Amino acid sequence: MLAALPVQRRRRVTVDIHDGVARVVLLRGLQVVAWGKATLPPGALVGEEATGDALPSTEQLRALLRDLCPRKARLVTSLPSSLCLIRELRLPRMAGRYLRQVVAAELLESVPFSQAEVDIAWRRQRAGRGYAVVAAVAPAQAVDLHVGLLRGAAARPRAAYPRPVALALACGLADGILLDLGSRSVELALVKNGVPQIQHQLDMPGPWDEDMSGTAALALAVEQMAAYGGEEDAASIGGLPVAITGEKALEQGIAESLEVALDREVRPVRPPVAYPDHVPV
Numbered sequence: 001m002l003a004a005l006p007v008q009r010r011r012r013v014t015v016d017i018h019d020g021v022a023r024v025v026l027l028r029g030l031q032v033v034a035w036g037k038a039t040l041p042p043g044a045l046v047g048e049e050a051t052g053d054a055l056p057s058t059e060q061l062r063a064l065l066r067d068l069c070p071r072k073a074r075l076v077t078s079l080p081s082s083l084c085l086i087r088e089l090r091l092p093r094m095a096g097r098y099l100r101q102v103v104a105a106e107l108l109e110s111v112p113f114s115q116a117e118v119d120i121a122w123r124r125q126r127a128g129r130g131y132a133v134v135a136a137v138a139p140a141q142a143v144d145l146h147v148g149l150l151r152g153a154a155a156r157p158r159a160a161y162p163r164p165v166a167l168a169l170a171c172g173l174a175d176g177i178l179l180d181l182g183s184r185s186v187e188l189a190l191v192k193n194g195v196p197q198i199q200h201q202l203d204m205p206g207p208w209d210e211d212m213s214g215t216a217a218l219a220l221a222v223e224q225m226a227a228y229g230g231e232e233d234a235a236s237i238g239g240l241p242v243a244i245t246g247e248k249a250l251e252q253g254i255a256e257s258l259e260v261a262l263d264r265e266v267r268p269v270r271p272p273v274a275y276p277d278h279v280p281v
Contacts, residue, residue, distance in 0.1 A: 024065060078166050122135035164191075172270075182246050188222065
């Protein structure tokens with residue numbers, strides 16, 4: 001998400017809700033000037049039952065946004081990977097009004113919803129004699145609930161981006177495997193041409209302890225994803241690189257353990273913005 005921000009002095013706020021935590025970052029141009037996080041209860045998240053703690057946590061998020069979000073700042077947020085289906089389409093040249101219909105038809109074939117029940121967003125660029133289209137579709141009700149969480153905290157997001165797309169942009173990953181190592185789960189995305197092609201989520205595979213059980217389980221998931229993507233030699237040194245981000249990625253020795261287990265280059269995400277060394281990315 002950070003990488004998608006244009007170079008300018010205007011203040012912007014990004015809100016990333018993931019793994020039960022809302023992380024808020026204030027940027028001035030491409031400089032991080034403030035950040036913070038608010039813990040959310042299960043009842044505040046899309047698809048989970050409400051609890052009595054939901055209201056205080058919304059107030060915690062409201063207070064954080066009040067402290068970090070200037071009145072005229074543009075606020076953007078990410079959408080959970082579980083909500084979004086992302087597709088890369090190759091289409092012939094056609095008028096814009098027809099292109100919109102074709103994109104919608106292609107996406108609706110892959111989801112069990114009608115067009116009235118989904119939100120569709122897409123962008124196009126010229127590719128030879130046609131268009132390369134990156135499109136995303138998500139249930140409209142789920143998107144409304146997710147955005148409504150921010151509105152309940154007195155925030156008005158101007159845009160929402162699928163989380164895998166935002167992370168791929170942030171790490172500048174054109175081709176590779178993206179691992180988001182959260183405290184509760186791991187999200188994997190196979191990225192080709194800068195677009196997440198395959199997504200998968202699994203529970204956090206135990207502690208990263210001396211017997212390497214957690215690393216081994218994650219290594220297996222990475223190799224399976226590489227195989228799904230048609231990589232000819234998933235274990236070779238020249239295979240797809242792995243980029244890691246998330247709370248667990250900050251723990252000492254994680255990158256080194258994965259490099260040994262995968263026999264692949266493993267690198268942390270380095271967003272193209274200026275930020276202090278102690279800011280978690």
